[in-house]
Amino acid sequence: MSEEILTSNFFELFGLPVSYRVDLNQVQQRYMVLQKQVHPDNFANGSDQEKRISMQQTSWINEAKATLEDPVARAIYLLGLKDIDFSLENETTMDAGFLMQQLEMRERLENIQSESEPLDRLEGMAEEVKAAATVMMDGFVKSFEDERLDEAREWIRKLQFMQKAKKEINTLIGDIEDELMS
Amino acid sequence: MALIQIAEPGESTTAHQHKLAVGIDLGTTNSLVATVRSGEVSTLPDSSGQHLLPSVVHYAENAIHVGSEAQSYSVTDPLNTVVSVKRFMGRGIEDLAVEETHYSYEFSETNSVIPRIKTRAGDLSAVEISAEILKALKTRALETLGDEINGAVITVPAYFDDAQRQATKDAAKLADIKVLRLLNEPTAAAVAYGLDSGNQGVIAVFDLGGGTFDISILRLNNGVFEVLATGGDSSLGGDDFDYVIAQWMIEQAGMDDMGDPASKRLIMQQARAAKEALAGAESTGVSLDLGDIHWQGTLDREILKALIMPLIKKTLMSCRRALRDADIEKNNIDEVVMVGGSTRTLAVREMVAEFFECEPLTSIDPDKVVATGAALQADVLVGNKPDDEMLLLDVIPLSLGIETMGGLVEKIIHRNTGIPVAKAQDFTTYKDGQTAMAVHVLQGERELVADSRSLARFELRGIPPQVAGAARIRVTFQVDADGLLIVSAREENSGVEASIDVKPSYGLSDSEVETMLRESMEHAEDDMHSRSLREQQVEADRVLEALDSALAVDGEQLLSDQERSEIMDVRQILVEVKSDTDKEKIKQTIERLEKACENYVARRMNSNIKSAMQGHSIEEYASDERSEAEES
Numbered sequence: 001m002s003e004e005i006l007t008s009n010f011f012e013l014f015g016l017p018v019s020y021r022v023d024l025n026q027v028q029q030r031y032m033v034l035q036k037q038v039h040p041d042n043f044a045n046g047s048d049q050e051k052r053i054s055m056q057q058t059s060w061i062n063e064a065k066a067t068l069e070d071p072v073a074r075a076i077y078l079l080g081l082k083d084i085d086f087s088l089e090n091e092t093t094m095d096a097g098f099l100m101q102q103l104e105m106r107e108r109l110e111n112i113q114s115e116s117e118p119l120d121r122l123e124g125m126a127e128e129v130k131a132a133a134t135v136m137m138d139g140f141v142k143s144f145e146d147e148r149l150d151e152a153r154e155w156i157r158k159l160q161f162m163q164k165a166k167k168e169i170n171t172l173i174g175d176i177e178d179e180l181m182s
Numbered sequence: 183m184a185l186i187q188i189a190e191p192g193e194s195t196t197a198h199q200h201k202l203a204v205g206i207d208l209g210t211t212n213s214l215v216a217t218v219r220s221g222e223v224s225t226l227p228d229s230s231g232q233h234l235l236p237s238v239v240h241y242a243e244n245a246i247h248v249g250s251e252a253q254s255y256s257v258t259d260p261l262n263t264v265v266s267v268k269r270f271m272g273r274g275i276e277d278l279a280v281e282e283t284h285y286s287y288e289f290s291e292t293n294s295v296i297p298r299i300k301t302r303a304g305d306l307s308a309v310e311i312s313a314e315i316l317k318a319l320k321t322r323a324l325e326t327l328g329d330e331i332n333g334a335v336i337t338v339p340a341y342f343d344d345a346q347r348q349a350t351k352d353a354a355k356l357a358d359i360k361v362l363r364l365l366n367e368p369t370a371a372a373v374a375y376g377l378d379s380g381n382q383g384v385i386a387v388f389d390l391g392g393g394t395f396d397i398s399i400l401r402l403n404n405g406v407f408e409v410l411a412t413g414g415d416s417s418l419g420g421d422d423f424d425y426v427i428a429q430w431m432i433e434q435a436g437m438d439d440m441g442d443p444a445s446k447r448l449i450m451q452q453a454r455a456a457k458e459a460l461a462g463a464e465s466t467g468v469s470l471d472l473g474d475i476h477w478q479g480t481l482d483r484e485i486l487k488a489l490i491m492p493l494i495k496k497t498l499m500s501c502r503r504a505l506r507d508a509d510i511e512k513n514n515i516d517e518v519v520m521v522g523g524s525t526r527t528l529a530v531r532e533m534v535a536e537f538f539e540c541e542p543l544t545s546i547d548p549d550k551v552v553a554t555g556a557a558l559q560a561d562v563l564v565g566n567k568p569d570d571e572m573l574l575l576d577v578i579p580l581s582l583g584i585e586t587m588g589g590l591v592e593k594i595i596h597r598n599t600g601i602p603v604a605k606a607q608d609f610t611t612y613k614d615g616q617t618a619m620a621v622h623v624l625q626g627e628r629e630l631v632a633d634s635r636s637l638a639r640f641e642l643r644g645i646p647p648q649v650a651g652a653a654r655i656r657v658t659f660q661v662d663a664d665g666l667l668i669v670s671a672r673e674e675n676s677g678v679e680a681s682i683d684v685k686p687s688y689g690l691s692d693s694e695v696e697t698m699l700r701e702s703m704e705h706a707e708d709d710m711h712s713r714s715l716r717e718q719q720v721e722a723d724r725v726l727e728a729l730d731s732a733l734a735v736d737g738e739q740l741l742s743d744q745e746r747s748e749i750m751d752v753r754q755i756l757v758e759v760k761s762d763t764d765k766e767k768i769k770q771t772i773e774r775l776e777k778a779c780e781n782y783v784a785r786r787m788n789s790n791i792k793s794a795m796q797g798h799s800i801e802e803y804a805s806d807e808r809s810e811a812e813e814s
Contacts, residue, residue, distance in 0.1 A: 037794035044563035060603040
């Protein structure tokens with residue numbers, strides 16, 4: 001059945017070597033080629049079976065693309081291929097200094113709306129988060145390529161915090177901009 | 183064994199026959215139907231030359247009127263004349279607080295969560311009323327084109343949630359229209375514009391209709407329209423402009439409120455007329471003549487702009503959010519496309535131009551652009567353009583999640599994820615021997631269940647009894663290309679498929695739709711019989727045609743001689759049976775043939791994706807050749 005494809009790995013699906021370094025242009029190009037073959041619109045007049053398989057295949061391709069394009073999701077997926085698990089049960093404690101930093105940042109975010117020029121401050125924090133994430137990403141790539149997988153996993157756990165912070169900052173920026181407009 | 187094409191003597195092959203497909207814009211204020219004929223796309227007029235069908239349904243003593251005829255009863259018989267029914271699609275009773283102030287209906291008190299409007303034809307849901315509009319459009323298409331319609335693309339606001347989309351599809355089912363695809367309105371508009379200019383780049387579609395607002399950011403590339411982000415408000419539109427103008431008028435006239443339903447309709451009509459007049463003039467006279475109120479005044483563009491400013495600002499907020507979601511800067515937008523009748527209001531155009539810092543495109547009639555795009559897509563989907571490269575890739579507008587402990591929502595699929603998409607989530611039991619489990623599915627961006635839209639409650643049953651925490655129930659949330667959710671569940675340890683009871687929060691259940699269908703059929707039973715026989719015959723032709731063209735391509739490679747002869751045997755039976763008058767027999771034979779082809783179809787789909795995976799892009803070949811040349 002169609003499950004053959006649904007178990008292929010995302011890198012193979014996009015004709016890429018299994019590596020953290022991904023040519024995003026190729027991802028986009030290959031995505032178009034794949035979609036033109038399998039998208040449900042090609043089977044608008046097809047049988048229910050064709051429609052179902054096409055929907056499953058397209059979902060798989062969309063999931064693959066989203067994973068390959070997101071640096072953190074891609075890293076987690078790569079670690080998963082090497083049997084490194086990210087489920088919560090296996091969490092070890094993280095380094096205390098890092099957690100303190102996270103708490104501080106959280107507090108700053110909570111109070112930011114009462115400060116003057118909150119937008120500028122948020123933009124500043126976004127820059128900080130971005131810089132920190134770049135360092136962690138580099139750390140991950142180095143550990144991963146040297147096959148120090150536990151270390152690589154720790155970098156990604158920290159990166160997940162950064163990703164969450166980035167999202168919260170963006171939401172706050174959005175809320176403040178909306179308020180300014182109305 | 184060589185593959186033999188079997189055709190009845192004298193029977194023409196249907197392979198290259200042009201099929202009729204239509205695009206339908208089911209709008210809040212107006213609806214349209216369009217089609218492609220001899221390569222030209224056009225909207226279809228009624229017998230008096232009108233292209234727009236006002237989305238108004240009037241229930242008379244013995245008849246149902248749709249369109250301008252219905253409109254003429256709007257003031258004299260307001261309670262039986264339904265306008266702007268789209269705003270009620272997929273909505274619950276508690277959503278109607280705002281809508282009730284705008285419109286004048288009586289809702290029946292039922293224990294149903296779906297509002298039903300009281301009319302002399304009974305208590306009607308928005309789905310049934312919308313179906314009347316669709317039937318009128320279908321009749322128009324049949325009369326103009328003189329042949330049966332093979333399928334339709336129906337447009338919906340990009341920001342429509344699952345319940346609103348499902349309601350639209352149910353309405354099509356009631357109107358007996360085969361839906362090829364629910365297409366997002368801004369995407370349809372992009373298609374209409376995109377094919378004109380062979381565009382490449384990033385475009386923003388600003389779509390402000392009578393009752394809904396959408397903003398979509400799309401990337402165009404070689405016929406592929408990829409939606410990057412979408413946003414909007416499914417109850418914001420020109421009707422709200424009319425309402426603020428009406429409020430201003432009664433304030434100026436010294437009235438307390440709009441009065442009874444008839445005067446409310448009249449004032450709203452005057453307000454709309456004034457708004458429309460200001461699209462072409464600096465100012466316009468307005469008056470109210472109601473009982474002992476005789477008021478005359480002037481509305482100019484400046485006052486109008488001030489009145490609607492808060493509403494326009496709301497749309498611009500959505501634009502900002504969509505840009506952020508798409509991760510696109512304003513200056514990277516190559517074109518802004520204006521869609522929907524409400525973009526005729528000058529203040530809207532001005533503020534959108536100011537926001538995006540560029541002059542928006544308005545060259546296609548904003549009322550017709552959506553139906554035009556839908557017709558182009560329908561023509562491709564029905565198979566008239568096998569070599570066409572057009573492909574529309576859409577996203578889910580609102581996040582999907584499930585209720586977790588403490589009334590919180592856990593997001594499973596985030597907004598602006600490309601569709602179709604599937605995500606699985608594992609659940610377990612918390613009691614020994616537990617055999618059932620309830621899942622509450624919600625849509626929206628907020629974190630609390632109370633602030634989100636409830637889509638459905640599912641009950642998983644038939645979980646094999648085990649100790650607490652041992653069961654592993656994998657629930658798969660699948661969103662299809664229409665943006666509709668399908669849920670399935672399976673207990674992983676035992677492989678048992680858990681059965682799911684769907685209770686749509688704001689939709690009609692399948693059995694309700696069936697009942698409505700049956701009721702409408704009872705009125706035309708003979709007609710129904712001959713029609714459904716004809717439908718089965720058409721379906722048989724479709725299946726045969728699809729099979730023949732598939733076999734011609736890869737029947738040799740993918741099937742053993744024995745498999746092929748088995749398929750050919752059943753194929754031959756269908757060829758013999760299809761001219762029978764027993765529709766059940768035809769139906770069963772179609773099913774038999776489809777069953778016989780199951781493995782073949784699966785193999786084809788697999789080889790399809792495999793060849794796409796192995797396919798090299800032109801650039802790769804070019805660089806391969808280069809490197810070989812360098813080596814040698």
